[in-house]
Amino acid sequence: MRVSRRKALSSVLALGAATALLAGRVRSERASPPADRIRPPGALAEAAFLGACVRCGLCVRACPYDVLRLADLGEPVQAGTPYFVARDHACRMCDDIPCVPACPTGALDRSLVDVRKARMGVADLSDSRRCLSYTGAAYCHSCFQACPLKGEAIRMQQGRTDAGGLIRPVVDPDRCTGCGLCEQACLLEGDAAITVRAAHAVGA
Ligand code: SF4
Numbered sequence: 001m002r003v004s005r006r007k008a009l010s011s012v013l014a015l016g017a018a019t020a021l022l023a024g025r026v027r028s029e030r031a032s033p034p035a036d037r038i039r040p041p042g043a044l045a046e047a048a049f050l051g052a053c054v055r056c057g058l059c060v061r062a063c064p065y066d067v068l069r070l071a072d073l074g075e076p077v078q079a080g081t082p083y084f085v086a087r088d089h090a091c092r093m094c095d096d097i098p099c100v101p102a103c104p105t106g107a108l109d110r111s112l113v114d115v116r117k118a119r120m121g122v123a124d125l126s127d128s129r130r131c132l133s134y135t136g137a138a139y140c141h142s143c144f145q146a147c148p149l150k151g152e153a154i155r156m157q158q159g160r161t162d163a164g165g166l167i168r169p170v171v172d173p174d175r176c177t178g179c180g181l182c183e184q185a186c187l188l189e190g191d192a193a194i195t196v197r198a199a200h201a202v203g204a
């Protein structure tokens with residue numbers, strides 16, 4: 001009888017520890033959303049954004065391109081908060097940025113009136129060893145062509161790369177808005193060679 005009570009007690013403790021671990025994991029995932037979950041233009045810094053956003057979905061409804069979505073329960077972003085994944089649906093950088101004035105709380109900052117000044121994230125040639133231009137496999141400009149700020153946020157730099165290519169895309173992090181159109185346009189199968197890290201992940 002004493003043994004089975006001890007067993008029962010240790011089972012309860014083990015269950016409690018597992019629950020605490022799981023809760024900790026969920027909390028930490030919510031505290032740092034993955035770098036590929038990008039907030040809409042004008043989003044406040046992540047902690048302030050989470051405090052101000054009331055999960056109403058009005059920004060999502062205002063987006064004419066269905067770029068934004070609200071996180072469901074269990075997703076690695078707080079449930080009900082808006083985000084997009086560039087590889088699937090990049091932000092089109094609308095001139096009138098309709099998602100921003102749709103936000104009733106200022107979680108998306110209304111002082112952003114020039115979409116070129118949005119800082120949703122920063123693109124980077126994160127997997128250069130798969131980039132067709134960088135490796136010389138093809139003369140590819142797809143990411144460059146897709147950029148609304150081509151020649152400013154991204155340029156094709158000539159010069160031999162260490163992988164044998166003759167040209168490569170180079171991003172200016174001070175001009176890049178993080179719209180993700182380059183990532184979406186990358187010709188590679190699966191993951192792109194150029195990817196956007198969300199502002200919350202780069203501390204922008
Ligand atoms: S700027 Fe346009 S495309 Fe981008 S999230 Fe806002 S409404 Fe959607």
Ligand code: SF4
Pocket residue numbers: 122123146147148149150153154171175176177178179180181182183196
């Ligand atoms: S994310 Fe890509 S497409 Fe968008 S501004 Fe930056 S370099 Fe250009």
Ligand code: SF4
Pocket residue numbers: 130131132133134140141142143144169185186187188192193194
């Ligand atoms: S679209 Fe992709 S493969 Fe082509 S140059 Fe850009 S990063 Fe490289």
